[in-house]
Amino acid sequence: MFVKNCWYVIAWDYEIPTAQDNGKIFARTVLGEPIVVYRTAAGLVALADRCCHRGAPLSKGRLEGDNLRCGYHGLVFNPVGQCIEVPGMDAPPPKACVKSYPVVEKNRWVFVWMGDPSRADLAQLPDNFSSGSPDWCNEPGYLHYDTNYLLICDNLLDFSHLSYVHEKTLGGSTAIAQARAQVDAITAPGQRGLRVQRRVEKVPSPPSYQRIHEFKGTIERWWDYDFLLPGTLLMKSGGKPSADNTVDSGQVELHSCQTVTPETEHSTHYFFQQGHRKGQGDDELAGAMHQMLIRAFHEDKDMIGAQQASLDAAPDFEMLPLHLDSALTRFRKLVETEAARD
Ligand code: FES
Numbered sequence: 001m002f003v004k005n006c007w008y009v010i011a012w013d014y015e016i017p018t019a020q021d022n023g024k025i026f027a028r029t030v031l032g033e034p035i036v037v038y039r040t041a042a043g044l045v046a047l048a049d050r051c052c053h054r055g056a057p058l059s060k061g062r063l064e065g066d067n068l069r070c071g072y073h074g075l076v077f078n079p080v081g082q083c084i085e086v087p088g089m090d091a092p093p094p095k096a097c098v099k100s101y102p103v104v105e106k107n108r109w110v111f112v113w114m115g116d117p118s119r120a121d122l123a124q125l126p127d128n129f130s131s132g133s134p135d136w137c138n139e140p141g142y143l144h145y146d147t148n149y150l151l152i153c154d155n156l157l158d159f160s161h162l163s164y165v166h167e168k169t170l171g172g173s174t175a176i177a178q179a180r181a182q183v184d185a186i187t188a189p190g191q192r193g194l195r196v197q198r199r200v201e202k203v204p205s206p207p208s209y210q211r212i213h214e215f216k217g218t219i220e221r222w223w224d225y226d227f228l229l230p231g232t233l234l235m236k237s238g239g240k241p242s243a244d245n246t247v248d249s250g251q252v253e254l255h256s257c258q259t260v261t262p263e264t265e266h267s268t269h270y271f272f273q274q275g276h277r278k279g280q281g282d283d284e285l286a287g288a289m290h291q292m293l294i295r296a297f298h299e300d301k302d303m304i305g306a307q308q309a310s311l312d313a314a315p316d317f318e319m320l321p322l323h324l325d326s327a328l329t330r331f332r333k334l335v336e337t338e339a340a341r342d
């Protein structure tokens, strides 16, 4: 089940070659649809990666100026997907075309609109500001999952798992799992999702924070994030000395942008970054933080992969709803409602 009328991240900006990259063509599958993305002088182009002639992937062809030539029998498509040349024919048949997708770049994420092109709405793009801001240091990350995207959304909507899955990386205290998250609907125009807030007091600083700022005593930690359709997390998080901590000063302040894009019903692309403010560390720190994040996200991937295998082995298994599941239950309902509306 997918919500189609949404912007989905298909790539980081650096993944899409420029005209100088010798005609390399980027291709990735989103919601089961293979798509090629390339750059022209006028901007980005996204076309179906399946030639309308015999179905060969256009990504195996070559760019000729702003047009794309199929590498099999040489049909040429312009940036809106219309075939403009069939070798040996005076004019291509009018129905020779491939689907073109609305595509837009914002703060280093490249988005494609997977639903009705006439409904593509820029107001629905997430505010992933820190990914493209000179005031924030971060490194772009990508992981591929062989699991359904909703299991990854579930994980991102319930941070109680930090205490256990990320005990030695991002978590460090069982108090995180004991704290209740506040969950509210988001009502901003164009944005559909939930706001999730969680706070804990008097906990040890986790290894990931100690790398940024060495706390000797206990700290207060917070995670405030919006989780938007189709599966985008925009989070402010951080830590500062607890009220009774008189030995430490200063704080850690982070901003993270993460999004899941279904590749198929059974596999998912995961794009992420978590950064710190410029001046609260250096570029070397961004690299170290990125490595820590990669390590932590592999902890998630191992658990979610094992969960997927376990669920696949027991198709009749019914999950037991608990209070922990409030945000993810509401988000799944939203996905259901919006998918039915598509
Ligand atoms: S399959 Fe593309 S030209 Fe024949």
Ligand SMILES: [Fe+2]
Binding pocket: 155, 161, 162, 165, 166, 296, 300
């Ligand atoms: Fe996690």
